[in-house]
Amino acid sequence: xxxxxxxxxxxxxxxxxxxxxxxxxxxxxxxxxxxxxxxxxxxxxxxxxxxxxxxxxxxxxxxxxxxxxxxxxxxxxxxxxxxxxxxxxxxxxxxxxxxxxxxxxxxxxxxxxxxxxxxxxxxxxxxxxx
Amino acid sequence: xxxxxxxxxxxxxxxxxxxxxxxxxxxxxxxxxxxxxxxxxxxxxxxxxxxxxxxxxxxxxxxxxxxxxxxxxxxxxxxxxxxxxxxxxxxxxxxxxxxxxxxxxxxxxxxxxxxxxxxxxxxxxxxxxx
DNA sequence: AAATATGTATTAAGCCCTTAGTACACCTCT
DNA sequence: AGAGGTGTACTAAGGGCTTAATACATATTT
Numbered sequence: 243x244x245x246x247x248x249x250x251x252x253x254x255x256x257x258x259x260x261x262x263x264x265x266x267x268x269x270x271x272x273x274x275x276x277x278x279x280x281x282x283x284x285x286x287x288x289x290x291x292x293x294x295x296x297x298x299x300x301x302x303x304x305x306x307x308x309x310x311x312x313x314x315x316x317x318x319x320x321x322x323x324x325x326x327x328x329x330x331x332x333x334x335x336x337x338x339x340x341x342x343x344x345x346x347x348x349x350x351x352x353x354x355x356x357x358x359x360x361x362x363x364x365x366x367x368x369x370x371x372x
Numbered sequence: 373x374x375x376x377x378x379x380x381x382x383x384x385x386x387x388x389x390x391x392x393x394x395x396x397x398x399x400x401x402x403x404x405x406x407x408x409x410x411x412x413x414x415x416x417x418x419x420x421x422x423x424x425x426x427x428x429x430x431x432x433x434x435x436x437x438x439x440x441x442x443x444x445x446x447x448x449x450x451x452x453x454x455x456x457x458x459x460x461x462x463x464x465x466x467x468x469x470x471x472x473x474x475x476x477x478x479x480x481x482x483x484x485x486x487x488x489x490x491x492x493x494x495x496x497x498x499x500x501x502x
Numbered sequence: 503a504a505a506t507a508t509g510t511a512t513t514a515a516g517c518c519c520t521t522a523g524t525a526c527a528c529c530t531c532t
Numbered sequence: 533a534g535a536g537g538t539g540t541a542c543t544a545a546g547g548g549c550t551t552a553a554t555a556c557a558t559a560t561t562t
Contacts, residue, residue, distance in 0.1 A: 251380070252549060253550070254550090263474045278507075278509080279508085279509070279510090280507080280509095281507095288550085289550065289551050289552070290551095290552095292550065292551075294509085295549095297509090298510090310508085310509085310558075311507085311508040311509045311510085311558055312508070312560095313507095313508070314509085327475060330471070330474075330475050331472070331475065331477060331485065333471070334468055334472050334475075335482075335485045335486055335489055336493070337467070337468070337471075338464055338465075338468035338471075338486060339486060339489055339490055339493045340493070341460070341463070341464035341467075341468075343490075343493065344397075344460075345393055345396045345397055345457060345460050345464075346397045347464075349486075349487065349490045349491075352465075352486065352490075353483050353486060353487065355461065356465055356468060356479075356486070357479065359465055359466070360469055360479045360482075361479075363466070363469045363473065382520085383519080384519085384520090408537075408538060408539080409539070409540090410537080410538080410539095411537095418520085418521090419520060419522070420521095420522095421520075421522080422521080424540075424541090425519090425520095438538095440528070440529070440538085440539085441527080441537085441539045441540085442529080442538070442539090443537090443539090444539085
C-alpha cells in the first residue's frame with residue numbers, strides 16, 4: 243500500500259480514488275481482506291479518522307463491506323467492480339476532452355500528444371512532485 | 373466573462389485557470405485591458421478579495437501587469453503566452469495518461485475513447501453540474 | 503479472565519479558503 | 533476642488549477538511 247498524495251485534494255478522497263483504481267484493475271480481488279482503519283493509517287501516515295472516513299464512504303458506495311468487527315473486505319459484486327472501472331475511465335476521458343477543448347487543441351493533435359507520451363510516461367513521472 | 377465553478381478547487385485557482393485558457397487561446401489578446409478587481413468580483417459573484425488574490429498571483433507569474441493604478445492588462449510577452457499554452461496542454465495530457473495507466477487502459481483503447489467522445493462532448497456537458 | 507485488535511463514535515483544535523468590512527494612496531474625469 | 537475608480541492592504545469571522553485524543557462494544561487471541 244503506497245499512495246502519492248497531492249496537496250489539493252482531501253486525503254480521504256485520494257484514498258478512495260486509490261482503492262477504486264486497485265479494485266478496477268483487479269489488484270484488489272473480490273472478497274480480499276483490506277487493512278484495518280488503524281493499520282491503513284499507519285501505513286499511509288495519516289490519521290485513523292481520515293482512514294475511517296474513507297472506509298465509511300467506500301462502504302456506503304458498496305465498494306467494501308464489513309461483517310461484525312472483522313477487517314473489511316473488497317466487494318464481491320461484479321457489477322459494482324465493473325461500474326467503478328467505467329466510472330474512472332469516463333472521468334479521465336471527459337476531463338481530458340474538456341481540457342484540450344478549452345484551449346482549442348484539435349482532436350488530431352490531442353491524440354498525437356497522448357500517443358507520443360504514453361510509453362515513456364512512468365519514467366518521466368519520477369521528477370514530478372506535488 | 374463567465375466561469376463554471378466547481379466545489380473542489382479554490383475559487384482563485386479556478387479564476388487563474390480560466391484566464392490562462394483565455395490567454396492560451398488568444399481570446400484575451402496581449403496588452404488587452406481586463407476587468408478591475410472589483411468589477412471581476414461583481415461579474416463572477418465572488419468576493420473582491422478573492423479576485424484580488426487571483427490577480428496578485430497572475431501578476432507574480434507575469435500573466436498580467438499593472439502600471440500605476442490603471443486597470444491591469446494581459447501580458448505582451450509572447451514567450452509567456454506560449455509557455456502558458458504548453459503548460460495547459462502538458463498538464464492535460466499527463467493527467468490523462470496517468471489516469472488511464474493507473475487503471476490499465478491500453479493506449480489504443482484510450483485513444484479510441486477520446487476519438488469517440490470528442491465531437492459531441494460540448495453537447496453532453498450541458499447535463500453536467502458540479 | 504486478560505490482553506489485543508477490530509469497527510465505530512464523539513469532541514476539540516488547527517489550517518486553508520472564502521467572505522466581509524474597511525481603509526488608504528493614486529489617478530482620471532467632471 | 534471634488535467625485536469616482538483604481539490597486540493595495542489589513543483584520544475578522546465562518547466553513548470544510550484534517551488532525552488529535554479519547555471512548556466504547558465486540559470478537560479474537562493468549
